[in-house]
Amino acid sequence: MVQRVLVPVDGSAHSRRALEVTLEEFPDAEVVVFHAIDRYDVALVSEPAVWDDEFPERQERAAEALLEEYRDLADGHGVEVRTELARGKPADAILVAVDEFGADHVVMGSRGRRGVARVLLGSVAEKVARRAPVSVTVVRPPET
Amino acid sequence: MYRVLLPIDDDEDRVDAQVQTVLELPGPRNGVEVTLLHVIDDERASIPKPTQIAAGQHAEERLTAAGVRTLERGETGDPARAIIESARDLGADLIVLGGRKRSPLGALVFGSVSNRVVRDARRPVTITGPIDHLERPSHRCVTCGETYYTSRETGISTCRRCGGIHVERVRDDALEANA
Numbered sequence: 232m233v234q235r236v237l238v239p240v241d242g243s244a245h246s247r248r249a250l251e252v253t254l255e256e257f258p259d260a261e262v263v264v265f266h267a268i269d270r271y272d273v274a275l276v277s278e279p280a281v282w283d284d285e286f287p288e289r290q291e292r293a294a295e296a297l298l299e300e301y302r303d304l305a306d307g308h309g310v311e312v313r314t315e316l317a318r319g320k321p322a323d324a325i326l327v328a329v330d331e332f333g334a335d336h337v338v339m340g341s342r343g344r345r346g347v348a349r350v351l352l353g354s355v356a357e358k359v360a361r362r363a364p365v366s367v368t369v370v371r372p373p374e375t
Numbered sequence: 376m377y378r379v380l381l382p383i384d385d386d387e388d389r390v391d392a393q394v395q396t397v398l399e400l401p402g403p404r405n406g407v408e409v410t411l412l413h414v415i416d417d418e419r420a421s422i423p424k425p426t427q428i429a430a431g432q433h434a435e436e437r438l439t440a441a442g443v444r445t446l447e448r449g450e451t452g453d454p455a456r457a458i459i460e461s462a463r464d465l466g467a468d469l470i471v472l473g474g475r476k477r478s479p480l481g482a483l484v485f486g487s488v489s490n491r492v493v494r495d496a497r498r499p500v501t502i503t504g505p506i507d508h509l510e511r512p513s514h515r516c517v518t519c520g521e522t523y524y525t526s527r528e529t530g531i532s533t534c535r536r537c538g539g540i541h542v543e544r545v546r547d548d549a550l551e552a553n554a
Contacts, residue, residue, distance in 0.1 A: 366501055
């Protein structure tokens with residue numbers, strides 16, 4: 232029985248769908264919503280990125296706000312989820328998180344926010360699906 | 376009814392991992408229905424039946440024994456497209472694909488079929504983890520106890536840990552019991 236699901240998120244519609252699917256399909260499992268702060272991912276910061284000493288803190292605040300949205304989403308389903316942050320390249324950070332948090336399953340979006348609007352499977356999802364020591368479920372939002 | 380589409384090929388270890396994933400789904404077993412799918416990549420071939428191959432039979436036996444309703448379906452033509460269309464026809468809630476066997480480099484090779492199904496499917500797709508996720512070794516060294524997770528067909532002449540020459544295949548008791 233799946234006991235702890237890691238849900239890597241990045242603010243995209245795919246990530247939201249991944250959390251929704253997790254809450255629907257694994258109602259008895261513990262859920263860890265995880266976000267990796269990628270130093271070069273400047274789009275998350277709403278004001279213009281300025282490469283000063285405060286930039287990492289701004290990124291962190293933006294990431295905390297992002298995770299708060301996912302906690303709220305889970306709250307709407309009546310579920311309390313754990314959230315975790317780390318720094319690093321997303322695919323690598325996710326693989327480390329699987330081990331670190333003792334997840335026995337991963338649910339993630341097929342593409343992220345940064346995915347160009349085309350049909351290729353995102354490189355992060357592919358890397359994780361390829362290398363994770365546990366099974367990985369990949370989801371995408373329903374067609375609108 | 377939670378419907379799972381389970382595309383299979385002739386690799387029994389992968390099918391084992393896929394079946395294991397289905398059995399680990401939450402909820403009662405009789406609330407899950409699995410359709411085994413076998414696709415032959417040749418439009419001119421006759422429609423295959425999953426239980427005509429050993430892996431399909433094995434899956435059907437394990438699932439049925441566990442109380443999961445199991446159906447089967449065969450298609451010819453492009454495998455990725457057949458999988459996606461079958462999932463749509465069945466109204467599948469989930470597609471469970473087997474990850475590739477571990478390569479000598481220790482990483483799964485993400486097959487082109489898996490890649491396209493994950494990319495194009497309108498529903499969640501689970502890729503199973505590598506074989507050792509099942510915690511059932513394929514071989515064990517008689518001398519030092521080192522366990523291996525590889526295909527049972529592989530012959531291992533020398534233990535990588537102690538150099539011993541007696542590395543035996545681990546009996547799969549479930550298979551033996553049905554023999």
